[in-house]
Amino acid sequence: MTSIVNSRASFHSNSLVSISDANDSYKPVLGKQNYISCIKNGETMEFNAKKLRLDYCIIPRINDINGAGAHSSTYPDLLHLLSRNTQSSLSQVRQMHAQMLRTGLCDLPHYRTKLFSLYSNHHRFSDAKNLLRSILKPDLLSFTALINASSKFNDFKNTLILFSQMLTNGLYPDAHVLPSIIKACAGLLAVKIGEQVHGFSLASGLSLDPFVESSLIHFYVKCDKLIGAHKLFDKMVERDVVSWSALAAGYARKGDVINAKKVFSEVKIFGFEPNTVSWNGMIAGFNQSGCFLDAVLMFQQMHLHGFTSDGTSISSVLPAIGDLGYLNAGTQVHGYVIKIGFAVDKCIVSALIDMYGKCGCALEMSQVFEDIGQADVGACNAMIAGLARHGLVDKALTVFKELQGQGMELNVVSWTSVIACCSQHGKDIEALNIFREMQAAGVKPNSVTIPCLLPACGNIAALMHGKAAHCFSLKRGISGDVYVGSALIDMYANCGKIQAARCCFDRMPARNLVCWNTMLGAYAMHGKAKEAIEIFHCMQRSGQKPDSVSFTSLLSACSQSGLTEEGHSYFESMSKDHGIEARVEHYACIVTLLGRAGKLEEAYSMIKKMPFEPDACVWGALLSSCRLHHNMSLGEVAAGKLFELEPKNPGNYILLSNIYASKGKWKEVDKVRDIMRDMGLRKNPGCSWIEVKNKVHMLLAGDKSLPQMAQILDKLNRLSMEMKKAGYLPNTNYVLQDVEEQEKEHILCGHSEKLAVVFGILNTSQGSPLRITKNLRICGDCHAVIKFISRFERREIFVRDTNRYHHFKDGDCSCGDYW
Secondary structure (H helix, E strand, C coil): CCCEEEHHHHCCCCCCCCCCCCCCCEEEEECCCCEEEEEECCEEEEEECCCCCCCCCEEECCHHHCHHHHHCCHHHHHHHHHHHCCCCCHHHHHHHHHHHHHHCHHHCHHHHHHHHHHHHHCCCHHHHHHHHHCCCCCCHHHHHHHHHHHHHCCCHHHHHHHHHHHHHCCCCCCCCCHHHHHHHHHHCCCHHHHHHHHHHHHHHCHHHCHHHHHHHHHHHHHCCCHHHHHHHHHHCCCCCHHHHHHHHHHHHHHCCHHHHHHHHHCHHHHCCCCCHHHHHHHHHHHHHCCCHHHHHHHHHHHHHCCCCCCHHHHHHHHHHHHHHCCHHHHHHHHHHHHHCCCCCCHHHHHHHHHHHHHCCCHHHHHHHHHHCCCCCHHHHHHHHHHHHHCCCHHHHHHHHHHHHHCCCCCCHHHHHHHHHHHHHCCCHHHHHHHHHHHHHCCCCCCCCHHHHHHHHHHHCCCHHHHHHHHHHHHHHCCCCCHHHHHHHHHHHHHCCCHHHHHHHHHHCCCCCHHHHHHHHHHHHHCCCHHHHHHHHHHHHHCCCCCCHHHHHHHHHHHHHHCCHHHHHHHHHHHHHHHCCCCCHHHHHHHHHHHHHCCCHHHHHHHHHCCCCCCCHHHHHHHHHHHHHHCCHHHHHHHHHHHHHHCCCCHHHHHHHHHHHHHCCCHHHHHHHHHHHHHHCCCCCCCEEEEEECCEEEEEECCCCCCCCHHHHHHHHHHHHHHHHHCCCCCCHHHCCCCCCHHHHHHHHHCCHHHHHHHHHHHHCCCCCCEEEEECCCCCHHHHHHHHHHHHHCCCCEEEECCCCEEEEECCEECCCCCC
């Protein structure tokens, strides 16, 4: 054809072709070497001629575009070329753009629209916007192409920005672009904008378009505006299965079982049949809303109606089966999965592992994991979570390390799962180590990781590690998350920094019930009943209703401070003023409240009046109070109940043994110890943790293997001499063994909290505070010794035992010797 030339000939160094005749708005400018510049509407666009050469691109001559020549056969040839090059590279698209600028084809709508599409396919919306800005008077077609492309790739923010620009240019959406705008509103949950768009569609008559109607229903469902969605569906001229399925699934996701099933059952009235997607939406929706039984029943109904399950329905029903603990149903689904050949589906394998884990079948869970051969990250995460659920921490760590060794690209969920596993099962130091490894591996923690890590910091009073996690959350901008904020409050409280905990609480941009309860629990742990009561009333003034957890913390705070009357009053107000029926944990708090105050008979009477059977927690509270007040008769009653409920708990036998020992009943002590020996039970050794120079150290009672043990014992002896000069005598009543007094004094020196305090003194600067965590209740002798040390060494010492926090300063303790 004489009317076409090869682009290589026309794009030679400094060989500019005049295109001013093609379109007066373009003016070629001689640029730098090998560059072509065009001025259009006052803007200069410059292109490298070498980079813009196409070897096989056929371009119309400029003269053919003038006048009648614009309708020559070359015009559709380029349009065909653009359509054919949908898979073109970005550089090729830019070359085409440059050719179109040179020839003036950018002003032709069909060419321009295709160019918008090509840029959008490469996610180059900035280039597409530049093209839009270069148009003197952009038309609706240009905006439609770009808006639809942005919506297609879920760039919803950009979609609404373009919509706003379209309106600014005096253009209004039609039925072709309106669904994309509505989809963007749904994706961003922009309810007000979506409602305005709906209003426009009503005023313009576009709401009658089937695609617009369907988009609006999906928008209202996605934004949880189901009443509006239902009204719109009822008014639809042509109802379809897609809109109906979306509405029914929306009710299911909200947990509105009645309306979900009502809409689903009305399908025959509308003249169409549900499809697999309809059933899947119902099953997944019920599972997400916690209506697990309804999800399982819907899965059964699906099969009864002759529909075959696919990967989505099976992956949705297995979690529901696991949460219900329906092992038989889970096994049947597993058999069905094998029968239809879905046993290699990655999502289904992960769901099977999760289901067996929830049903307490560690062996079956491991078998599924081993059978898949090459596991993916999802299956690995499900396996680690399942092992953690069973408390098989060592196994979970082993699997995690093996996967690392195999080169598996573990994601943030994998790391978070194993950190949570360690944190929840007493492997706090391991959790901190894994978090450091995670950062070294370049995996960025998220708003779920931090709340999983912070309890480990709090459990062992690793304040510096907790502060580092706090700084990280501030840097990542996630400290405002309610769950991160609650975890920070709890961590600081557990590390003895109650003021820092309150500061985190006060700075939270939004608070939910978990935040309030965490702060309430923090004050209870520190024995600050006045502050706990204050925060409780502040919570009510803010409009937040307390729940059973709130009252547990409030009653515990009253118990720690001996506020018997106030505690009893709050217990009575639970049901009377707040409609919350007392649960077993509330009765345990009241028994502790009365028992610690010495009202043991009243506490026992409260137990006998309980509307349900008391559990080990309630009897344990009574037994602990009997140990405190040396009440042997009631102690034997409580211990007898506990031996039935928890025959393998050594702590109950130790408490009864201590009561006998305090009364000098050594034969009874020996009998209890013999029973423990015959049952293979051993006393949990006293253990304390202290953080020194960013490292957490663990000290066991009587442990002589510490490198500094000689220095620690020497320091303890010197402190003991000073204490005796001040009139202090060791309280050997806390040594519950039938040995000589001198041996009893020696045993007292080996208590882990004493060792931790002296270890801290030896390894920290003068006057710096010490923070210790103990796994057992602090004994009276250690309490007296640490009070003396706090004054003699001029140190603030924080000790958290299983009951509460003790803040020692200037020879006094925050508990007021009431613990």
